[in-house]
Amino acid sequence: MRALRTASLLALTTATLLAAAGVATAHGTRWQQVGHTTAENRISGEGLTTLRLPGHAPELVYRNGATIPQPLKDEGWGHVGDPDSLRGYVFDVYQDTRTPTPSTKMYLVTRPDGTTTEFVHPLLADEPAANANAQVAATPDGQWLVSGPLGEIDRLYVSPTPFLNPRGPKVAGDLPVAARIHLDHHIRSAQGCDFTGATTLICATSDPYNDLYPTNLQLLQIDLARPLTGRDVTARVHEIGQVPLVSTCTGTFTPEGVDYDAGVLRVEVVPPSPCNTVTDVYSFERR
Template identity: 40%
Template sequence: MPLRTRRRRTATSAVLVALAVLAVLSDTPAASAADTWTEVGSDRADPLTESQGLASVEVPAGSANRYTGIGTIPLGVSSRGWNHVGDPDASYDGHYIEPYQRDDGAAKMFRVQAPDGTWSEYTHALGSGEALNNSWVAVSPDGQWMLAGEYGTMNRLLVFPTPGVNPSTSPSANLPQVSTVRLDHAVRDVQGCDFSGPTTLLCSSDDPDGALFGVTKPLLQVDLSAPPSGTSDVSGQVTALRQLPLRSACSGTFEAEGIDYDRRTGTLRVIVVSPGFCVLTDSKTYRFTRG
């Protein structure tokens, strides 16, 4: 075979191999696209008032971090059947939102505190096939859209106009689901999510099984194909980043709870409730920074 022909075929083979590798890589989620988070400290989480969720509030300036637990539900709210509060969030203009559910499963409620301190309630009638759980809320960085999650094994996140912020909302009208985040990978028992960027969510999963991602109680990252809106669905690529800390003087089942990302400091916080009677002594809010 002439040398020139051999070199041409060798070069062609190399190009084909390179194209094949690129094709494989293009279909594989890039591990480098996912953030890594390093534990930097922890604080005790009170089982009554800090066991469900947490949120950092930017407005008014100097506002304290907010927490939810069974002990934070007002009597006037629980007496009307709203007996579970989930992981809250706050919009960047200072509206603070708590998600509530009730046992009858007819509706969900979002309790909103405006920056001036006044409270209002927005209810959402469950759609067909929608789970009654109202585990968490996450307000988009533009403030106009609010994501919420159901418990169990799910392939979606729900999108609503942000109550009290989006001008289409009113306490006297049903808060509608306007679109959906379609996940490329099932998630289980998500207890909280928060935006760390316009199209990036960080989520805490209480998954006790580990079959979905090869680890129990994972910290998840969801990369959206576009910012959420009220006009069309978006897709979400799910990546498991790490297992959340599971440390206690007691053995048994831990419970991963709410999550918060404070964009002012870049600090991620996640609540993990300890098993058994140690729920009273060494449940923690763990702090992480990007590694």
């Protein structure tokens, strides 16, 4: 979320843990880099997800400020976060950039037929107003959406998935918080997250510091104590390693979206200017 950066980092010009060795490990899980591609920054740089529509080939969908429909901008939704997709539905998260201290955040759900519905959620007392929506991830069973803000946090928020969960709304209105994921270790500026299993989330951060974890710009694994059911749950956080920082330019790298689909984990990293005309997308598989 480049518009929301609060700190900068002198970037390395050589590969870091994930790119140099091609392997990251968290509790026995090994991720091997298997690919690298780029996407033009006119459409990318805020998030990505794999969309699977019946009768169509899988499509990698990117998000960027320029992809926000003008009617949503007119309503004040000026920032879009990392999306997710499941069963042909696309789930987007929006931040109110018109109000100095936002009191709401918005989830936009695009159904397989292309129709959209806005779910505007009034922020609760423990939901930070600034950077109110950074990313959203759908559980593999499609029943729950997990979202969170930037900044340093100790919890993520769980809501019933519209249209897919019987407890979720089916018409425009509030998308209530049903539960919280309480993290055993703080995380800072998680830009993108996705589920790789019923109890495992992988998140990429733009945290420029190494006070919380051994490296900055971390790739984190969040292990839930149990699958989500709409009640609070605890979770352990482990650092997998640092996201790839590979560029001929020096300056600030910004990790953004995370996508997991059909066994492939994708991590989106915006390189420093002037190389940021494209967004790097690194692919990993379990080994």
